[in-house]
Amino acid sequence: MTPLQDDGFSLAAGFPEATCEQWQRLVQGVLHKPGRGATGAAAENALSTPPEDTLSTRLEDGLRTPPLYTAGADDIDPGFPGFAPFLRGGRAQVNALDGWDVRQRHEAPDNEAVLTDLENGVTSLWLAVGADGLAVSSLDRVLEGVLLDLAPVVLDAGADTLPAAERLLRLYEERGVDKTAARGNLGADPLGHEARTGEELAFAPLAGLARQCAEEYPGLRAFTVDALPYHEAGGSAVQELGCSLATGVATLRALAGAGLDVEQACAQLEFRYAASADQFLTIAKLRAARRLWAKVAEACGTPQAGGQVQHAVTSSVMMTRRDPWVNMLRTTIAALAAGTGGADSVTVLPFDDALGLPNAFARRIARNTSSVLIKESHLSRVIDPAGGSWYVERLTEELAHRGWEFFQEIEGAGGQAAALRSGLIGKRIDATWSARSDALARRDEPITGVSEFPHLAEEKVSRRPAPDRPGGGLPRVRRDDAFETLRARSDAHLAAAGHRPRIFLAALGPVSAHTARATFAARLFGAGGIEAVTTGTFEESGATEACLCSSDDLYAEQAESAVAELRAAGASHVFLAGRAAPHLTADSYVFAGCDAVAVLSATFDRMGAS
Numbered sequence: 022m023t024p025l026q027d028d029g030f031s032l033a034a035g036f037p038e039a040t041c042e043q044w045q046r047l048v049q050g051v052l053h054k055p056g057r058g059a060t061g062a063a064a065e066n067a068l069s070t071p072p073e074d075t076l077s078t079r080l081e082d083g084l085r086t087p088p089l090y091t092a093g094a095d096d097i098d099p100g101f102p103g104f105a106p107f108l109r110g111g112r113a114q115v116n117a118l119d120g121w122d123v124r125q126r127h128e129a130p131d132n133e134a135v136l137t138d139l140e141n142g143v144t145s146l147w148l149a150v151g152a153d154g155l156a157v158s159s160l161d162r163v164l165e166g167v168l169l170d171l172a173p174v175v176l177d178a179g180a181d182t183l184p185a186a187e188r189l190l191r192l193y194e195e196r197g198v199d200k201t202a203a204r205g206n207l208g209a210d211p212l213g214h215e216a217r218t219g220e221e222l223a224f225a226p227l228a229g230l231a232r233q234c235a236e237e238y239p240g241l242r243a244f245t246v247d248a249l250p251y252h253e254a255g256g257s258a259v260q261e262l263g264c265s266l267a268t269g270v271a272t273l274r275a276l277a278g279a280g281l282d283v284e285q286a287c288a289q290l291e292f293r294y295a296a297s298a299d300q301f302l303t304i305a306k307l308r309a310a311r312r313l314w315a316k317v318a319e320a321c322g323t324p325q326a327g328g329q330v331q332h333a334v335t336s337s338v339m340m341t342r343r344d345p346w347v348n349m350l351r352t353t354i355a356a357l358a359a360g361t362g363g364a365d366s367v368t369v370l371p372f373d374d375a376l377g378l379p380n381a382f383a384r385r386i387a388r389n390t391s392s393v394l395i396k397e398s399h400l401s402r403v404i405d406p407a408g409g410s411w412y413v414e415r416l417t418e419e420l421a422h423r424g425w426e427f428f429q430e431i432e433g434a435g436g437q438a439a440a441l442r443s444g445l446i447g448k449r450i451d452a453t454w455s456a457r458s459d460a461l462a463r464r465d466e467p468i469t470g471v472s473e474f475p476h477l478a479e480e481k482v483s484r485r486p487a488p489d490r491p492g493g494g495l496p497r498v499r500r501d502d503a504f505e506t507l508r509a510r511s512d513a514h515l516a517a518a519g520h521r522p523r524i525f526l527a528a529l530g531p532v533s534a535h536t537a538r539a540t541f542a543a544r545l546f547g548a549g550g551i552e553a554v555t556t557g558t559f560e561e562s563g564a565t566e567a568c569l570c571s572s573d574d575l576y577a578e579q580a581e582s583a584v585a586e587l588r589a590a591g592a593s594h595v596f597l598a599g600r601a602a603p604h605l606t607a608d609s610y611v612f613a614g615c616d617a618v619a620v621l622s623a624t625f626d627r628m629g630a631s
Contacts, residue, residue, distance in 0.1 A: 044089065048072040080302070081257040081453060082423050090411035097418060102404050103328065106315040108308050108417070109405040110363045111328035117404055120395030121359075122366035124175065124332065125388055128488055129378055130159040136166055138384060142392045145173040145205065147368060151181030153490040160188050169196055173204035175291075175332075177245070179214045179491070180222060182207065186230050186243075206242040206291050207234070212268045212437050213247035216254075216446075219493035221438075224272075228279035231289045235281060242330070243289045244272055251446070252295035253337055254495035255454025258306045258420055263427030264446060265292055266313055267437035270428075273321070287318060287326040296359035296367070297336040298351040301416060304407050307331060307362035309421040316425070332366040333359035340375040341501045343508055344470030345482055348372035349386055356390050361406050367391055375499065377484030447495060454498060461500055462618035464548070471501045472617065475547040477511075477521060503618045504548055510625050511550020521552045522628050523564040524596075527587060528555070529571035529579050538598035539570040545611055549621030559590045565628060568596035569607060580605055594627060 049072050076088035100106055103113030125138045128149040135146060146167070150157055154177070164174070169192065178185035186207040193203050207230050211222035231243035248265040256264070269290060276286035294310060296303045311329045318327025335355040340348050349372045359367045369387040371379035379387070394400045407413040427449075434440045441447075460466040467473040490497070499505075515521050524546050528535035543553035546568070554562040567587045569580060576599065584595050584606050597607035611620055 041089075041091065045072055048076070048088075052076075081457070082259040084259075084416075084419055084423065086412075086416070090415060092411060093415075096411075096414065099405075099408055099414065105319065105324045105327055107311040107328050108315075109408050111311055111330060111365065115363055115404045116360065116365070116401040120401040121364060121391070122173070123388060123391040123395075124366045124368045125384065126177075126334075126368055126370070127163070128154045130155040130163050132163050132165050134381070134384060135163060137381070138388055139167065139172055141385070142388045145175060145366065147175045147177060149488070150176055150178035150185045152179060153488050154178075157181055157185045157188055160185065161192060164192065169193060170198045170202040173206075175206045175245075176208035178208055179210075179218070180220065182209045182222075183226055183230070190233075190238075200237050201239055203238050204240040206245055208245050209243050210245045210247050210268075212271060212441070213245065213250055215438070215441055215494060216250035216264075217494045218491045220491075224275035225279070228276055228281075231276050231281060231286070232279060234289060235285045242291050244276075245291050245293055245332075246272060247293045249293055249295055249334060249337075250495055251450060253497045254447075254450045255338070255457065255498045256450040257453045258302055259423040259427055260446075260450055260453060261294060262306065262310055262313060262420065262424030263431055264437065265294070265310065266317065266424065266428040267431040267440070269314065270317060270432070271437045273317075283318070283321045283323045284326040287323065291330045291332055293332045293334060294364075295336045295338070296333040296355040296362075296364070297339055298354045300354050300358040301407070301413060302420075303333075303355065303358035304362035305413055305416040305420050307333065307359065307364055308405075308407075308413070308417045309424060311363070312417070312421050313424055313428070331364045332368070333362070333364035334368040335359070335370045337370060337374060337497075338499055340370065340372075340499065341468060341471050342375045342499075342505055343501065344476050344479055345372050345376060347470040348374075349390075350469075352387070353390050353394075357394055357400060360391070360394055360400050363405060373482060373484050376482055377486045380484065441494075450495065458503065459616075462503055462616050463614050464545075464617050465614065466500070468500055468504070471504050472548045473544060475544065475550075477547055477550060477552060481512075507549035507618070507621050507625065514550075514628075520563070521550055522625065523552045523554050523562060524624075525559045525562040525564040525567040525587075525592070526553050526555045527559065527567050527569050527583060529569065529583060530575045534572040534575055535570045538572075541613070542568045542570055542596070542598045542611060545617055546621070546624075548617055549625070551621065551624065559587055559592060565592070566594040566596070566624065567592040568598055568611065570598045573599065573602075576602075577604060580607070594624075 052072055052075055073087045078086040080086060099108040102110035102115050122144050123142055124145045124147050125143045126147040126149065127135055155163055174189060176185050176189060209227040209230055211224055211227060214220065214222050234241045234243045246265050246269045248261040251264045252261050272290060273286045276289060292310065294307060314329040315327035318324055335352040339351050352369045356367055356369050369390045371383035371387045373379050373383045431437055431440045434443060434445050464472045470476060511521050526539050526542055528539050546553050554564055559567055569583055580597065587595050594608045597605055597610050599610060600612045601610045
């Protein structure tokens with residue numbers, strides 16, 4: 022039965038059957054009809070280019086999203102939730118009964134904040150302990166009043182994992198928590214810690230925790246396979262997948278060496294992934310991760326032990342420091358993708374996470390994001406809602422194949438530890454981030470509120486500083502890094518001069534001729550914190566540089582004289598909004614796809630802004 026049929030009645034009855042070739046011809050006609058810009062040889066080349074290539078979206082790792090997906094002979098059987106290959110979910114019911122676990126992260130010893138979260142929708146706690154969080158000795162106080170048999174606790178303690186885990190287990194005993202009722206994760210992750218800090222941790226002492234959990238605490242896991250260090254260093258979805266697989270396999274080997282069988286070892290692992298505002302990529306990544314881990318379990322001879330337990334965390338890389346309110350929108354989309362992608366637990370970072378420790382309002386919005394998605398939008402009631410979509414299934418499969426290839430490359434280099442220490446992983450991620458940084462600088466990957474639609478008059482949001490996170494390993498990046506540097510230079514100019522750096526937009530002709538490019542120029546310069554002045558004369562603007570804005574036709578008639586007038590009025594540098602042409606005499610040009618960061622940095626240098 023096709024999607025258009027129901028009990029023998031076809032909604033397509035009476036319509037001729039459409040083919041891909043017909044679609045291609047129709048789209049080709051629209052793309053290359055007269056007046057769309059291409060002429061001569063360029064037009065001939067465009068006509069010979071398949072419309073799928075013209076309309077495709079390029080992703081990282083050589084992946085491509087075409088505009089049209091259809092059923093194919095190579096479509097795989099996704100199986101059933103809770104059964105290998107676990108594509109549709111690690112458990113049969115996935116999150117359909119009560120929704121996903123709403124897990125909130127805490128870095129400060131704030132018992133009131135912990136209790137407030139648990140009383141208002143949070144279902145588990147993720148505690149940063151040690152050098153980048155609260156002290157091990159404060160665990161008792163932070164968890165005062167918490168019903169430890171009801172609220173799972175997940176530790177993230179790095180080098181302090183052993184003492185933190187011992188303190189938590191002792192706390193369970195002191196408070197009379199039955200060992201079968203304890204839930205959560207002790208958070209051992211030696212390779213994740215090494216990726217973050219460059220510091221090597223031995224597996225052997227931590228493997229003892231896994232043995233103890235396997236023998237005494239059936240609801241408690243000992244190890245986290247954390248892919249966040251690779252995402253936070255600028256890695257792609259494929260690199261996240263490959264590194265998580267290699268880390269998981271290395272952990273299985275260590276646990277097997279400590280005496281656990283494969284099924285016991287798999288039961289000790291929880292995998293942590295980033296969820297970004299790229300909704301479908303996040304859904305496909307989580308589905309691909311389950312498929313890949315099922316393949317590892319199958320290779321180990323225990324296919325039904327391959328149900329990957331997933332903890333998704335909204336991406337810190339996508340969070341911005343300017344206009345942080347927009348982060349609420351980003352994290353909502355990311356949480357939606359994580360939940361519909363089948364994550365067992367979801368952490369929504371507060372919108373002010375990039376600024377320091379979140380306040381009560383930010384924590385409330387973070388936990389309520391999941392509450393709305395689960396309780397009001399009922400997203401968790403449908404298991405794997407994206408399953409069956411040709412787009413999502415194909416993207417899942419492509420990510421799985423590329424992730425497996427990267428995993429094999431890491432294994433060929435000696436495994437995750439060796440690949441980290443040799444610099445292989447760092448080099449691969451650096452290359453990925455370099456390409457992405459170029460797209461960010463050119464605004465091909467726009468950042469709302471930062472590189473697009475900046476709000477220069479916003480009041481800066483301040484928060485208490487968060488604990489310093491140890492470095493020494495892979496770097497930590499954010500998408501707004503380059504623009505944040507520019508905005509800091511603008512802030513310094515504002516503090517010193519009483520106003521932001523200014524540029525005068527000189528508009529030629531009627532509104533219809535200059536509005537588009539004037540708006541473009543104002544947003545481009547605003548992305549760096551340079552205020553566009555659009556009224557009065559150049560002399561009245563207080564600016565030292567100007568940008569000419571109009572149509573190509575008016576440029577041909579008036580640009581040369583307009584540039585001369587601006588220079589005579591004192592403009593030390595004249596931009597033109599549009600691409601360079603032989604008859605134009607501006608000092609430089611700004612246009613869609615230009616390197617905005619380079620343009621703005623050079624502008625600040627000329628203006629003498631620190």
